[in-house]
Amino acid sequence: MKTNILFSIILPAYNVADYITTGIESVIAQKYGNWELIIIDDGSTDETGRICDEYAQKDDRIIVVHQENAGRLKGWQKAARMSKGDYICTVDGDDWVEDELLQFLYDNLSKRDVDIICYEYFTHMSDKCGKVTVVEDYYKRDDEFYVAGDSLLDFVLVTSYHSDWGKCFKRSLFEYSQYEIDTYEKNRIIFNTDLYQVLPLICNSNEVLMSSRGLIHYRVHPGTMSNSNRDILSQIVNVFDTIEFVLACMLNRGKLTPEREKMAYYECMRQFYPRARQTVRTLFRGRKYRSIVAEHSFYGRFIGFFTVKEVIRYCRNRKKGVPSTLLYYLAFRMMIGGERNET
Numbered sequence: 001m002k003t004n005i006l007f008s009i010i011l012p013a014y015n016v017a018d019y020i021t022t023g024i025e026s027v028i029a030q031k032y033g034n035w036e037l038i039i040i041d042d043g044s045t046d047e048t049g050r051i052c053d054e055y056a057q058k059d060d061r062i063i064v065v066h067q068e069n070a071g072r073l074k075g076w077q078k079a080a081r082m083s084k085g086d087y088i089c090t091v092d093g094d095d096w097v098e099d100e101l102l103q104f105l106y107d108n109l110s111k112r113d114v115d116i117i118c119y120e121y122f123t124h125m126s127d128k129c130g131k132v133t134v135v136e137d138y139y140k141r142d143d144e145f146y147v148a149g150d151s152l153l154d155f156v157l158v159t160s161y162h163s164d165w166g167k168c169f170k171r172s173l174f175e176y177s178q179y180e181i182d183t184y185e186k187n188r189i190i191f192n193t194d195l196y197q198v199l200p201l202i203c204n205s206n207e208v209l210m211s212s213r214g215l216i217h218y219r220v221h222p223g224t225m226s227n228s229n230r231d232i233l234s235q236i237v238n239v240f241d242t243i244e245f246v247l248a249c250m251l252n253r254g255k256l257t258p259e260r261e262k263m264a265y266y267e268c269m270r271q272f273y274p275r276a277r278q279t280v281r282t283l284f285r286g287r288k289y290r291s292i293v294a295e296h297s298f299y300g301r302f303i304g305f306f307t308v309k310e311v312i313r314y315c316r317n318r319k320k321g322v323p324s325t326l327l328y329y330l331a332f333r334m335m336i337g338g339e340r341n342e343t
Helices: 020-028 048-058 072-082 101-111 134-139 149-159 178-186 193-204 232-252 258-283 289-295 297-305 308-316 321-335
Strands: 007-013 035-042 062-067 087-090 116-125 128-132 144-148 167-170 207-220
Touching (some): 020 048, 048 062, 134 207, 144 149, 149 207, 232 258
Parallel strands (some): 116 207
Antiparallel strands (some): 144 207
8 A cells, every 4th residue: 555645746837827727725724734936937927936935935845946938748747856755746827626536646646556547527617517527437436446558558549639738747757758858849839739748658558447426626718729820831730730649649659550549530620620721711712612622723732642641741841821720721621521501
């Protein structure tokens, strides 16, 4: 039986002065007290840094690191390297956790030495709150149960369940290939940062505890809609970077199968598809898929002659955003098997 487990809680923070007090207070209020809180202030320009420092002065379990703005992924990686815990959890600076979170984790880890524990969350948008039941919906269970690491990998590939919060990771899982380290250091990652840091850990795991219990609160506000104003081509390129990373991560660990490769292409492209669809509708004044293909026959033939992979390679090398967006849109439509009309 494990005793006296130390939990490291990573809290990435950037300009969340209006919210961060709630998150820090929720950690301080934990019923289980053996924890350290590592706050990474990622170059905040508001009062975030000052608020964090004040808490650190009052509680020596709280560590604050101030850095120039380098992005959430680099900050999270830095915190993970300096952490001392047996297990690592994450809560974003504008979110908060239930006071029983660490006690729940401790009780279950004392019974069985699993690599990851996953739990559900609540979303808060304006004055509305609702529990997300992605675990319950996928596994058709509403309790605590154990699955193999490969099952969680498949779950992540088809559900976008790849946030670093809502999960507790054993420290020994934090082993990255040189390719993954180089990817982090290049810091070219715009989207899907959670996936970049979580997928290797999932691939390294053997046994996972899944729980339908809601233990973290995710706040949706204008500041969470990051990267929405980036240019369309940058977003497309990042989708392709993500696909390459996911495939390499699974290949390096012997986890890549034809079915998982297909799932990776589908899921990574699906996340960006609504933006591509909206762009196409704007560019072509809302005309439907068939009309676009008919009017731009070159692109229609291109999709017909080549595979989705080849379309992706072509899009990635383009310097203009419009053709790439259109091809991306059509390629995804081909992947999901449809020329179904869209209104």
